[in-house]
Amino acid sequence: MDQTPxxxxxxxxxxxNIRKMSRLAIMNKVNLRxxxxxxxxxxxAKLQLAEGAVGITVAKIxxxxxxxxxxxxxxxxxxxxxxxxxxREICVLNKKISKLIVGVDSIDxxxxxxxxxxxxxxxxxxxxxxxxxxxxxxxxxxxALVLAKTINQLEFLSLEGIFTFKGxxxxxxxxxxxxxxxxxxxELMVEVATKLRNAGIRVEDISVGSTPTASSAATVxxxxxxxPGTYVFNDAMQVNLGVSEWGDCAAKVVSTVVSRPSDKRxxxxxxxxxxxxDVQPNCAPLYLLGFGSIxxxxxxxFARMNEEHGVIMTNGSTLKIGEKLSIIxxxxxxxxxxHNYVYLKRGENDYEKLTVEARGMVQ
Amino acid sequence: MDQTPxxxxxxxxxxxNIRKMSRLAIMNKVNLRxxxxxxxxxxxAKLQLAEGAVGITVAKIxxxxxxxxxxxxxxxxxxxxxxxxxxREICVLNKKISKLIVGVDSIDxxxxxxxxxxxxxxxxxxxxxxxxxxxxxxxxxxxALVLAKTINQLEFLSLEGIFTFKGxxxxxxxxxxxxxxxxxxxELMVEVATKLRNAGIRVEDISVGSTPTASSAATVxxxxxxxPGTYVFNDAMQVNLGVSEWGDCAAKVVSTVVSRPSDKRxxxxxxxxxxxxDVQPNCAPLYLLGFGSIxxxxxxxFARMNEEHGVIMTNGSTLKIGEKLSIIxxxxxxxxxxHNYVYLKRGENDYEKLTVEARGMVQ
Numbered sequence: 001m002d003q004t005p006x007x008x009x010x011x012x013x014x015x016x017n018i019r020k021m022s023r024l025a026i027m028n029k030v031n032l033r034x035x036x037x038x039x040x041x042x043x044x045a046k047l048q049l050a051e052g053a054v055g056i057t058v059a060k061i062x063x064x065x066x067x068x069x070x071x072x073x074x075x076x077x078x079x080x081x082x083x084x085x086x087x088r089e090i091c092v093l094n095k096k097i098s099k100l101i102v103g104v105d106s107i108d109x110x111x112x113x114x115x116x117x118x119x120x121x122x123x124x125x126x127x128x129x130x131x132x133x134x135x136x137x138x139x140x141x142x143x144a145l146v147l148a149k150t151i152n153q154l155e156f157l158s159l160e161g162i163f164t165f166k167g168x169x170x171x172x173x174x175x176x177x178x179x180x181x182x183x184x185x186x187e188l189m190v191e192v193a194t195k196l197r198n199a200g201i202r203v204e205d206i207s208v209g210s211t212p213t214a215s216s217a218a219t220v221x222x223x224x225x226x227x228p229g230t231y232v233f234n235d236a237m238q239v240n241l242g243v244s245e246w247g248d249c250a251a252k253v254v255s256t257v258v259s260r261p262s263d264k265r266x267x268x269x270x271x272x273x274x275x276x277x278d279v280q281p282n283c284a285p286l287y288l289l290g291f292g293s294i295x296x297x298x299x300x301x302f303a304r305m306n307e308e309h310g311v312i313m314t315n316g317s318t319l320k321i322g323e324k325l326s327i328i329x330x331x332x333x334x335x336x337x338x339h340n341y342v343y344l345k346r347g348e349n350d351y352e353k354l355t356v357e358a359r360g361m362v363q
Numbered sequence: 364m365d366q367t368p369x370x371x372x373x374x375x376x377x378x379x380n381i382r383k384m385s386r387l388a389i390m391n392k393v394n395l396r397x398x399x400x401x402x403x404x405x406x407x408a409k410l411q412l413a414e415g416a417v418g419i420t421v422a423k424i425x426x427x428x429x430x431x432x433x434x435x436x437x438x439x440x441x442x443x444x445x446x447x448x449x450x451r452e453i454c455v456l457n458k459k460i461s462k463l464i465v466g467v468d469s470i471d472x473x474x475x476x477x478x479x480x481x482x483x484x485x486x487x488x489x490x491x492x493x494x495x496x497x498x499x500x501x502x503x504x505x506x507a508l509v510l511a512k513t514i515n516q517l518e519f520l521s522l523e524g525i526f527t528f529k530g531x532x533x534x535x536x537x538x539x540x541x542x543x544x545x546x547x548x549x550e551l552m553v554e555v556a557t558k559l560r561n562a563g564i565r566v567e568d569i570s571v572g573s574t575p576t577a578s579s580a581a582t583v584x585x586x587x588x589x590x591p592g593t594y595v596f597n598d599a600m601q602v603n604l605g606v607s608e609w610g611d612c613a614a615k616v617v618s619t620v621v622s623r624p625s626d627k628r629x630x631x632x633x634x635x636x637x638x639x640x641d642v643q644p645n646c647a648p649l650y651l652l653g654f655g656s657i658x659x660x661x662x663x664x665f666a667r668m669n670e671e672h673g674v675i676m677t678n679g680s681t682l683k684i685g686e687k688l689s690i691i692x693x694x695x696x697x698x699x700x701x702h703n704y705v706y707l708k709r710g711e712n713d714y715e716k717l718t719v720e721a722r723g724m725v726q
Binding site: 002003004005006037059060061062079080081082083085086089105106108109112131135136138139140256257258259260261262267269272273274276277278280305306307308309311321322333334337338339340359360362363 | 443501669671
């Protein structure tokens with residue numbers, strides 16, 4: 001543990017975060033199916049399940065396979081599967097675990113899945129992805145009915161419901177008003193479900209929710225499931241959104257000051273291969289102040305990075321060469337993915353090294 | 364190989380790039396000590412050595428250990444080592460391989476290395492890092508002489524020379540004029556070396572050069588070594604800098620179109636966990652047009668990403684669901700680091716899977 005940089009996860013905060021989201025789900029009578037993209041660690045997925053999650057969500061089949069290999073039996077791959085090669089993998093996994101659900105957002109994707117389900121003599125459970133304003137994957141309201149009808153005609157697919165990912169977006173624009181964003185997300189999805197049901201289509205699951213929008217989306221009547229991910233750790237982005245406090249951040253990157261080239265500048269041994277750069281500072285609507293929040297020196301600013309160097313503007317702080325800093329990154333999900341392992345802090349001087357088993361599993 | 368996204372390295376282009384840089388070094392009578400941060404793959408490091416590199420450069424000890432475990436015996440860790448824990452590792456590695464050189468840019472760092480070298484009964488070769496305008500690590504011209512004298516008084520350190528990393532920076536500002544940037548880099552370093560030599564300090568190595576500045580820095584009289592990294596693969600950034608052509612880009616990310624939610628938009632199965640985000644589009648001085656260059660559809664723009672989704676504005680291109688795209692990323696070094704393996708393309712339908720052995724080695 002003496003070789004920086006590395007990530008430390010505070011187990012107490014982690015468990016508190018997991019329980020808080022579980023309570024939120026229970027209070028709102030929705031299922032909790034957390035997205036494991038944040039941690040990619042089977043041990044933490046199992047903690048989530050032990051605390052009441054009904055199953056897990058992943059983006060990629062390779063992530064699902066890792067989790068399944070650790071005995072996790074109920075997995076939603078919230079991602080469109082469109083190739084034969086991947087449809088084949090889906091069929092293999094479908095036989096192995098007790099419940100597998102797969103995302104669909106196109107006729108092409110649905111047909112490929114149906115073809116392979118037929119070939120492998122099985123039924124694949126699918127959910128139709130709806131675009132509720134993020135403009136990523138998912139179909140619009142008009143196409144939803146057409147596609148749902150088509151899927152229902154495919155013999156080897158079972159349409160279970162609909163899902164969406166929106167995040168802190170309101171009326172198609174990024175927002176810091178996560179309550180409004182979440183309400184809108186929930187309401188739009190219930191609206192789609194109603195439309196489908198009125199056309200005679202069975203919609204069992206209405207699945208929504210990111211960490212910022214889960215608490216409000218879950219309150220919308222008709223929502224059956226939330227899929228937050230980041231809440232297990234939280235990060236500078238979530239704090240800035242008002243979703244968590246600094247004290248709720250379970251994951252910190254420990255990095256050492258390796259150079260003090262000037263009074264103004266300190267350099268740490270973590271750069272863009274240690275801290276994610278997908279959430280950049282100084283962008284609307286968050287305007288984050290740097291690449292992470294330095295716990296010991298709130299005035300110092302994590303201003304820029306190269307691959308292995310982090311440049312900190314000290315703003316008068318006395319960072320010494322050799323000093324270890326604890327830094328809460330802007331985006332913990334993509335930061336964890338850079339690391340081969342993390343240290344789970346169970347107590348004073350009690351650390352367990354956990355491998356980030358699904359790290360790099362992008363297939 | 365049918366599961367996207369993945370990286371393909373074209374061996375012919377790779378070897379051509381390696382040989383070109385080797386020739387450049389020979390022509391300018393400088394040593395070539397490539398930085399392996401770009402590929403992190405022992406097989407490619409060995410190709411570089413077989414084609415004339417005198418040794419390799421790494422940033423971190425953990426990278427050096429991986430390379431040493433594959434029999435690479437001459438390694439420069441171009442990074443300040445300041446902790447006892449790492450100094451101990453340096454001593455262990457120093458005994459294992461035939462030549463190890465370590466970066467120093469502070470008295471604190473030098474003293475720690477000296478203390479451990481003494482403890483382990485050995486001499487550690489060091490190079491003093493000079494800041495030639497990037498304002499990262501490295502000492503200024505004034506401090507260089509003081510620090511060099513101090514290092515020379517430390518019994519268990521052997522000061523071999525000086526090194527710098529500047530990249531495409533001229534007079535302290537980012538530039539696209541890489542020739543000017545490289546000349547300045549070389550000239551500043553020779554100036555420092557002269558100053559040190561005039562004070563009676565031995566300066567054997569004057570080590571400079573990134574991929575963009577190597578060709579001009581190497582021409583400066585007195586320079587003894589260049590340390591480019593990216594040249595093995597090249598990327599959108601290097602093409603934009605005029606350092607390479609698209610045809611010189613050996614590494615491409617293959618990603619599948621998984622969704623066509625609208626005429627304007629296509630979504631691929633690679634996001635910020637597949638393509639690096641440290642070199643952002645639309646920033647001075649490069650103003651890159653997106654997160655990578657789509658080889659099949661030059662008009663289409665790789666506009667934004669989430670973790671596992673890449674959103675492409677089609678601009679009229681007919682991207683079909685299921686279609687595989689070859690994309691040259693903005694920054695290949697940090698992109699390779701996201702992947703557990705790459706495919707080395709030796710010929711038509713002849714691929715070898717190579718593990719990115721030093722991936723995630725940030726310690």
